[in-house]
Amino acid sequence: MPQSAGGVFVQGGTIGNLSALVVARAQARKKFPDTTRFAIACSAEAHSSIASAAQVMDVEIIKVTPDENGRMQGSELGKAVDEYHRSSHARVFAVVATSGTTNLGIIDNLKSIAEAAHSRDIWFHVDGAYGLAALCAPSVRPLFDGVEEADSFIVDPHKWLFAPYDACALVYRNPELAREAHTQHASYLETLHDDSWSPSDYAIQLTRRVRGLPFWFSLAAYGTDAYTEAMEQTLTIAKQAAELVRKHPKLELLREPELSIVAFTRKGWNKDDYKKWSDSLLADQIGFIPPSSHQGQPILRFAIVNPWTKISDIEMILATL
Numbered sequence: 001m002p003q004s005a006g007g008v009f010v011q012g013g014t015i016g017n018l019s020a021l022v023v024a025r026a027q028a029r030k031k032f033p034d035t036t037r038f039a040i041a042c043s044a045e046a047h048s049s050i051a052s053a054a055q056v057m058d059v060e061i062i063k064v065t066p067d068e069n070g071r072m073q074g075s076e077l078g079k080a081v082d083e084y085h086r087s088s089h090a091r092v093f094a095v096v097a098t099s100g101t102t103n104l105g106i107i108d109n110l111k112s113i114a115e116a117a118h119s120r121d122i123w124f125h126v127d128g129a130y131g132l133a134a135l136c137a138p139s140v141r142p143l144f145d146g147v148e149e150a151d152s153f154i155v156d157p158h159k160w161l162f163a164p165y166d167a168c169a170l171v172y173r174n175p176e177l178a179r180e181a182h183t184q185h186a187s188y189l190e191t192l193h194d195d196s197w198s199p200s201d202y203a204i205q206l207t208r209r210v211r212g213l214p215f216w217f218s219l220a221a222y223g224t225d226a227y228t229e230a231m232e233q234t235l236t237i238a239k240q241a242a243e244l245v246r247k248h249p250k251l252e253l254l255r256e257p258e259l260s261i262v263a264f265t266r267k268g269w270n271k272d273d274y275k276k277w278s279d280s281l282l283a284d285q286i287g288f289i290p291p292s293s294h295q296g297q298p299i300l301r302f303a304i305v306n307p308w309t310k311i312s313d314i315e316m317i318l319a320t321l
Contacts, residue, residue: 001148007171007178008202009211013129014049016154016168019182019203021053021094023152023172024123026181028093031121037090041081043072043108045101047127060090070104070255072097074112081120094123099144099153100131103292103301104254105261107131110146118149126153129168131259133160136224137231143258152178160260160305162230163215170203178202230307234260238304241314248318254299262302263294266321271298277320287317 010016025038039060042050046063054061064080066072081092095117097108110126117124126132126147132155134140135147147153152172157163172178179201200206219227238260245253245264254263266274274291278300281287291298302314 001150001171001173004175005171005173006175006202007152007169008199009215010168010170010203010205010208011166011211012158012168013047013127013154013156014052015203015205016129016156016170017047017049017096017125017127018053018056019170019178020125020152020154020172021057021096022204023178023181024094024125025057025059027123027177028091032091035089035091037088038093039084039090040094040096041077041084041092041122042096043098043101045070045072045103045106046096046098047102047129050096050127059093062092066106066108070101070106072108072113074109074114074116077113078116078120081116081122092120092122094125096125096127097150098131099126099128099147100134100259100261102130103261103294104263105131105257105259107143107258110144111149112146114146114149123151124149126150128153129156130159133157134231134235134259136161136227137235138228139232139235140259157215160231160234161215161227162305162307163218167211167215169212169215172202175202233307234304234309237309237311237314238262238302240311241302241304244311244314244318248321250321251318254294260304262304263292263299264301265297265299269298274298274300281317281320286320287313289317 039062040054041062043066044063045066051061062080062084064072064077097110097113099107114124135144154168154170157167158165183201238257241262242257245251250267252265278290292301
């Protein structure tokens with residue numbers, strides 16, 4: 001992104017995604033003044049906050065089927081958008097790619113999605129609430145090729161960057177576009193509307209606390225190398241955990257982890273079995289692993305974001321299965 005890129009800290013990914021999409025629609029309204037209905041395009045595996053944003057904004061949502069590896073591809077996105085434009089009077093104003101899905105940690109094909117979006121004059125937003133933090137880790141950085149072409153993105157320091165709740169970093173390629181969309185006007189706000197920078201001009205929140213301060217303090221105290229080491233450690237533990245699951249006679253690994261999420265199933269278990277096990281694990285103060293689901297089937301998942309997690313911790317949990 002250019003040196004002029006910038007943004008603001010907001011409460012969480014839901015507010016971050018919504019704020020970015022509000023800016024995207026404002027730009028689409030200027031470009032296409034005769035269009036009265038708009039839509040967002042995203043993967044069927046996108047976070048629930050995207051559908052929530054669509055509902056709040058009263059726009060439609062197009063869910064693109066991912067490929068066999070769970071990734072949204074630019075080719076399929078392009079087909080879905082073109083078909084939508086042919087069959088309706090509405091227009092897609094934003095494409096949302098995910099860099100690290102919540103459930104499985106899958107990264108969409110950002111490069112091809114950026115090309116598909118920009119060739120159709122559509123805003124390209126990346127929801128990196130969980131996974132985009134892994135840009136700190138050289139071992140997986142190539143997986144995010146294309147994120148530099150985003151018009152906006154989010155990443156939550158309170159997820160995988162070891163910051164306290166709550167903090168989401170929202171970044172725009174051109175912050176002035178956000179300022180145009182979000183600046184509130186009232187006589188009692190006139191002192192905010194000079195040439196000085198005000199965080200309330202870049203997202204929907206007016207009242208806010210200094211959410212970025214704890215994250216900044218940590219960076220200043222430990223330096224970026226400490227973040228790289230911590231990130232690589234969690235990725236290493238995730239790979240080792242996946243290998244333990246693969247060797248376990250009663251477990252089945254769903255897929256090789258791209259980031260730090262390890263998803264698997266317990267052979268012969270139903271939904272109730274998963275819940276009973278999870279409740280027992282928590283009651284015994286061993287771990288907190290609530291069941292999830294994938295393609296309609298219950299699953300378990302490790303989300304390893306603490307660099308102090310040891311492989312012995314994983315072994316202890318797996319022994320209860």
